[in-house]
Amino acid sequence: MKNKNLLIAIASVIIGLGIGYLLAVNNSGDPFTGHDHGHDHNHNHDSQEASWTCSMHPQIMTTEAGSCPICGMDLIKSDSDGAMSSTQIKLTENAMQLADIQTYVVSSTNPENEKGFIELSGRIEINSKNKLTQAAHIDARIEQIYINTLGERVVKNQKLASLYAPKLIAAQQELLTASSLKEQQPELYNAVRTKLKNWKLSNTQIDAIESSQTIIETFTVYADVSGIVTKINAKTGDYVKKGYSLFEVSDLNTVWAVFHAYENQLTAFELGQSIEVKTQALPLETFMAKVSFIDPIFDEQSRTLEVRAEIQNTNSLLKPGMFAMASIEGMTEDTAGLKIPESAVLWTGKRSIVYVKPSNEPAFELREIIIGPLTNGKYEVYDGLRLGEEIVSNGAFTVDAAAQLQAKPSMMSLKEESIGQRINLRDGLDKNFNPFFDAYFDLKDALVESNRDLAQDAADRAQNAMLKALRKQGLDEESKSYFEGLSEQLAQIKSQTDLEKQRDIFRLVSEEVISLARGIKDANNSFYVQYCPMANNNKGANWLSLERKIANPYYGDKMLRCGEVTDIIVADKP
Secondary structure, rough: OOOHHHHHHHHHHHHHHHHHHHHHHHEEEEEOOOOHHHHHHHHHHHHHHOOHHHHOOOOEEEEOOOOOOOOOOOOOOOOOOOOOOEEEEEHHHHHHHOOEEEEEOOOOOOOOOOOOEEEEEEEEEEHHHEEEEEEEEOOOEEEEEEOOOOOOEEOOOOOOEEEEEEHHHHHHHHHHHHHOOOOOHHHHHHHHHHHHHHHOHHHHHHHHHHHOOOOEEEEEEEOOOEEEEEEEOOOOOEEEEEEEEEEEEEEEEEEEEEEEEEHHHHHHHHOOOOEEEHHHHHHHOEEEEEEEOOOOOOOOOOOOOEEEEEEOOOOOOOOOEEEEEEEEEOOOOOOOOOOEEEHHHHEEEEEEOOOOOOOOOOOOEEEEEEEEEOOEEHHHHHHHOOOOOEEEOOOOHHHHHHHHOOOOOOOOOOOOOOOOOOOOOOOOOOOHHHHHHHHHHHHHHHHHHHHHHHHHHHHHHHHHHHHHEEEHHHHHHHHHHHHHHHHHHHHHHHHHOOHHHHHHHHHHHHHHHHHHHHOOOOOOOEEEEEEEOOEEEEEEEEEEEEOOOOOOOOOOHOOOOOOOOEEEEEOOOO
16 A cells, blocks of 8 residues: 555656646747746747738738738748848849849940940921012012911922012002113113012013013012922912012922930041931931031030931931931940849939849848949949949839838839828819810820910910810918919919920929929819929920820920929819
8 A cells, every 4th residue: 555655656757747847848849958938939929910911912921821812922931030120122033033033243334345326316407598578679569378287398489479569560650661761861860770680580571571561469479499398488368578488499309317315425426427217107217418517515404415417318207206226336435334134213203213132042121322324225334333333223112112112122112202282172173174284284294395475375364274274263371372373373384485495384384283283182083193303404394294104395206205294183083
């Protein structure tokens, strides 16, 4: 009995030690060292609670596997890296593949000191040396126009128009009187004939008037040269003053290819240089041209200057207004700069940024850089990158979007200032602004086309539409001041005859219109806020568009696609 009790006691001790050991493991983590791992255990547990994410939507974090509520893709385990900087964004390999993120190793602009090629874009223009203005040589009324369509071909001495001029009739009467007295007063007779010659009557016409003793009531305007009618400025019944341009006739046997080159491209050009020109309309045709003019003055806004080449257009294949391209052999670079693909650069205000991959891990970090001109699809880098660094060349917007979602530094966090305040309109007032926005977009399109007259007309319509929308509406002092300022700016564009000054005022108008667009509640269209970093003397300027595609109103076809969409204003639905 005593032995049995002893065995029970020993068994109880062993069981107790076993339970104590298990408790020690659970509570202390290490029964031999006594170290407390309770904190680490809880930390690991917490991390496992949010260890599933979506490769395309990293903001989704769950405690268990499943599907992404946004895109429906299978969730994957998150792979956090404790060594990653707080400014870096890490993507999974799967996300990298799905977003087609590609990288580029920063290279030298001329690693082998070889000559490269500079590609320029421009357009075909009329050779102004072969352009003639047919002007009225006397105050007159246009009796008839014989040329009615632009592009019509005329030959020298062809009739263009007939004019009725009271002064011409009086001068003919003087001729008839002076001709009867030419023996007694030859000076008077010669003076009258000279007056008629100055009004472009030929000796044959003057002799016919004198011999027939008949006054010509209408005066015919003849073409001084053969060519194409490129402008018609008058119509039947118009009264015109002496010197008024009736027509423009251009000889298109030679045309100009006009390009705009950056500062660092100047050494590639010289007068008399032969270049090859191609057009979008005739991609299989190559035209030889000679550089005839290099503008000695830079455009301060675009930092470019005009390079003009003359082309023989014997078959009349080239039409003014066609887009043209030229590939020119560049000069050897003395210094080896850096260059990166155009697609790698993101624009935020006046800044240009890229995403750098600092290690072999799929982690990226935002970096601001300073770039130069774009050549052959690549920017020259002045500062911010080193030779051999790896950057994102495709998918930079995707990386930036992931950075924004994870509250990491992004292009949005680098914005220096918000674009446009929100002007809230009273209910029922905003819907009256649709005609105003229509006129504003017409104004934008006119500046894209570099058409001063259309811009004046659109500004006038925009001002009238705005005033009509505000009529009989009570406004507070702040709103009243706002619309008065906008009305004054539109009036300045309407009265302005200088296209570049119109564009400068349009920059101010656009900031106000963006503010107004943010307050519209029931508009039918979404608006795209677009930005050109080179406008406004490289300070940047915004405008509003109905389309995502860039059409730059500050430079027109000089830099038509320069810019980016920085915001989308989606109308609030009631």
